[in-house]
Amino acid sequence: MDEPRVGEVRTGTVTEITRSHVSVAVDGMPGTVSRLEGSWRRPWGAVVEELAVGRRIAVGVTAVEPDLRLSLAAAEDPGLHAFLGSLRPGRRLSGRVAAIERFGVFVDLDEGPGHPAYPGVGFVTVPELSWRHFDDPADVVTVGDRVTGEFLQFDTWNGEARLSLRALLPDPLKAFAREHEVGRVLRGVVTKVVPFGVFVRVADGVEGLLPSADGCVGDRVAVVLRDVDLGRRRVLFSPGPTL
Structure with a gap:
């Protein structure tokens, strides 16, 4: 038989518990089944009690x-596993926001x-919610929203x-890079103070x-655009004229 492939459900023999x-x-x-991949429905102890070497x-x-x-867990829900395995990157999927957590x-x-254990099969991590800065996922979506x-x-x-x-929204950094050349003086607001600048x-x-700069959140400052790195999504400034 062909070698196992990710996404498949296969049959094997227990060799150690x-x-x-x-x-x-x-x-x-x-192969190995870790404790975290034992079951979405039952505790690990109940899972291993049903197993035996040679089974x-x-x-x-x-x-x-x-x-x-x-x-x-994947073998408990082969329909879910087969559905997820049939999806290809880039496909658009729609649904309703079922739950909001600090992690996504x-x-x-x-x-x-x-899903047998989670509120929904779809999951959006915090960075993939929006291009724009936000403090809480609930600032971007609410339970019940269609997305x-x-x-x-x-x-x-x-x-x-x-x-x-x-991924389905315009990237503001790309538009900014097209419209602003290096060396341009810009005005902005301090949003975060870190040990190495603001x-x-x-x-x-x-x-x-803005490296090696002092200030407080909310301060209005002038800066000079030094670099826009789209690959690393990094913008670098130098000090501008005093406002």
């Missing part, structure tokens, strides 16, 4: 390099099965479709570092 992991051989290849079990393949990593936003997708995001990847660990809302917002969604 410990408190931290279960070893499973899939077509002769040694044939279904496992989902979550990684093949550098080692074969397996998931019992769960989206209940219009298509595909539901559309671009599919980024299949999170095999959590059984999620990672989405980006900002960050200054000079346009909606565009902030940059």
Whole structure:
């Protein structure tokens, strides 16, 4: 049989059971199910009690390099695993905001099965919510909002479709780079003070570092544009004339 591939559900033989992991051989290849990939529905203790060395079990393949990593949770929901495995980067998925956490936003997708443990199969990490600065995900979306995001990847660990809302929005930094040449004097507001300088917002969604500068949040300052690095999404300023 072909070598295991990420996203597949395969059958293997249990070779070892410990408190931290279960070893499973899939077509002769040694693989590991970690405690975190045991089940979305049951505690680890209940999972391992049902297993025995030599038993044939279904496992989902979550990684093949550098080692074969397996998931019992994925095998519990093959329909979800198959749906997520069928998605390709760039596809647009829509749904309803189901829950907002400090680490991101769960989206209940219009298509595909539901998630057995989480509020939604779609998930948007904080950086992918918006190009613009915000302090709380709730500043960008609210529960119940209809959203559309671009599919980024299949999170095999959590059984999620990672989405980006900002990928479908205009990038303010690209527009800023087109319209502002290096050496231009700009006026802005200090948004953050750090040990190595201050960050200054000079346009909606565009902030940059003014190194070795003092100031307080809210101060209005003049700066000179030194560099815009689109790849690293970094803007660098030097001091401008005193306002």
